[in-house]
Amino acid sequence: MRKTVASVLVVFMALFMFAGCRPKTIEAAVKPADLEKMVDEMKQNSLFKSVYKDASIEVKNNDVVYKYYYKASMNDEQIAQAKKSIEGSGLDKQIDSLKDSFKKSCGIRPDRIAFEYYTADGVSIATVEG
Numbered sequence: 001m002r003k004t005v006a007s008v009l010v011v012f013m014a015l016f017m018f019a020g021c022r023p024k025t026i027e028a029a030v031k032p033a034d035l036e037k038m039v040d041e042m043k044q045n046s047l048f049k050s051v052y053k054d055a056s057i058e059v060k061n062n063d064v065v066y067k068y069y070y071k072a073s074m075n076d077e078q079i080a081q082a083k084k085s086i087e088g089s090g091l092d093k094q095i096d097s098l099k100d101s102f103k104k105s106c107g108i109r110p111d112r113i114a115f116e117y118y119t120a121d122g123v124s125i126a127t128v129e130g
Contacts, residue, residue, distance in 0.1 A: 112129060
């Protein structure tokens with residue numbers, strides 16, 4: 001999970017540096033095609049391929065939301081276990097440094113970053129945000 005976040009950040013930073021980030025919001029700085037490219041890069045990660053069937057990144061003003069869809073359908077017990085695992089992963093502790101990386105790369109610090117996880121069927125498992 002951390003490698004996936006790191007690879008997305010690298011792509012995001014590269015896009016901002018290439019674009020010469022000057023807008024006041026992340027949404028204004030990132031074009032939909034850039035988001036597609038970032039998701040495509042993320043999907044090339046072998047860890048991603050083994051666990052997730054799809055992902056997306058949504059940007060609204062200065063909020064960034066990463067959505068991950070597991071390959072597997074899950075019953076209630078599996079969802080509860082996955083939620084416990086996601087919430088205990090320490091991902092929440094990485095959000096501030098990720099925000100700082102956005103600020104360093106383009107001068108814009110996100111107000112909110114969230115990671116949302118879903119089953120293959122679109123059932124919400126967990127959200128980690130900060």
